[in-house]
Amino acid sequence: MNKKELSDFLEAYDFIEDMSGKTIVNLIKTTAIMRAVYDELFQKHSISEPKFLVLLLLSQEPEGMPFSEIGRKLLVSRANMTGLIERMMKEGLVEKILNPSDKRSTKALLTQKGRKLFEGVKDDHIEFSRRMTAGIGDDEKELLSKLLKKLQNDIVDSFE
Structure with a gap:
């Protein structure tokens, strides 16, 4: 998406009057x-958003993470998770290991290549994040983060 297309998109749906509806539509638009901006980052590193999220999760788990837990954290089905991990294995980004605490399950573990890729993407991700939030101060970021967490919890509680 170019800047003109994004600008046009910003004005879409401004006619909504109900504040709850307007809030949700603005979140969807955001x-x-x-995602359009991040596509540029992910293309630069030849990865997809789901691959980035797996790399991010696994970067915090030196002992690996069970496939099922990754799927839960990404809100994806077991079949989709397995397919994604298998593609990442073929690329040499992750390896599959037996889960020592549950012999019936397997864990995904970042390889050296996966860790190196994540480290390169991480710096760009931080830069992109800072550029996207440059117009709001740290206090506003903290408040926005708290409000989004509150909204996430309300949605989960309301639609179980």
Whole structure:
């Protein structure tokens, strides 16, 4: 998406009057714009958003993480998770290991190549994040983060 297309998108749906509806549509629009911007970052590193999220999760787990837990954290089905991990294994980004605490399950573990890729993407991700939030101060970021967490919890509680 180019800047003109993104600008046009910003004005879409401004006619919504109900504040709850307007809030949700603005969140959807924000997510869509962020994904468009992040596509540029992910393409630069030849990865997808789901691959980035797996790399991010596994970067915090030196002993690996069970496939099922990764799937839960990404809100994806077991079949989709297995397919994604298998593609990442073929690329040499992760390896599959037996889960020592549950012999019936397997864990995904970052390889050296996966860790190196993540380290390169991480710096760009931080830069992109800072550029996207440059117009709001640290206090506003903290408040926004708290409000989004509150909204996430309300949604989960309301629609179980």
